[in-house]
Amino acid sequence: METSSVFRLSPLIRITLLSLYVALTLPLPFLADFTNAPVPPGLLWVGISCGFVILYAVLTERVILNEEGIQVAYAAWVPKFFRKGWCLPWSEVQQLKPRTTGQGGIVYYFVSQDQKAYLLPMRIAGFARFVRTVQEKTGIDTTDVYPLSQPWMYLILLLFTLLMFLVDGWTILTAMTVS
The missing domain is CATH 2.40.50 (OB fold (Dihydrolipoamide Acetyltransferase, E2P))
Structure with missing residues (x-):
């Protein structure tokens, strides 16, 4: 019987990077609407969604070790x-x-x-x-x-990402109430 070990991307890294992506992109459609930007908010939502799926795909990386060798695979x-x-x-x-x-x-x-x-x-x-x-x-x-990278680096990045969500909330609320 062959034994294999599967190593997935660290959950801390996956959560941090996905959260950072959302924090960076979430306000864009609201700001586009607020500023009457030439790019419609709906198109931004489509682009942001596609980007999220692409990032998630990259983060499905897993490493498989068995008696024969090492393999890096994706979902x-x-x-x-x-x-x-x-x-x-x-x-x-x-x-x-x-x-x-x-x-x-x-x-x-x-x-x-x-x-x-x-x-x-x-x-x-x-x-x-x-x-x-x-x-x-x-x-x-x-x-x-x-x-x-050490885990503490991603914890700091996650902390700042959570702070960005607070700013995002304020930005979105302001864009929705002023327009």
Whole structure:
């Protein structure tokens, strides 16, 4: 019997990013109506809804580890042309290579035998267990591999997002009562 582990995107990250999207876009149709903008509010609602679905699709990422290898996949309803995912057998993993990001963080790539690079998923729940499994299956030392963002960073972002909702409420109320 084959055992596999599924690691999903951290709920804190998913909730924070979806909330931030809503907080940033929710007032736009009300403001468009209030300012008589050339873009009709109905069109903005359609665009915001499409954007929400696209963001949600990206956030359905899951990492599947089994005896054969590692796979990054998305929900079945997400079109393959949009988010294809990837699969890499353990036997093909040559190394784990760090790269510095533009913001000064470090991301890691699996490098395969044919020198293709696969981004190590770093925003999943259970990251420490995930990295331990990668070390067990590949023999690569992962003791210095940490998530790109710490949970407290997303908690702060969520707090500020909730404050934005208060401002959004005031903005929407003002736009509706003045117009």
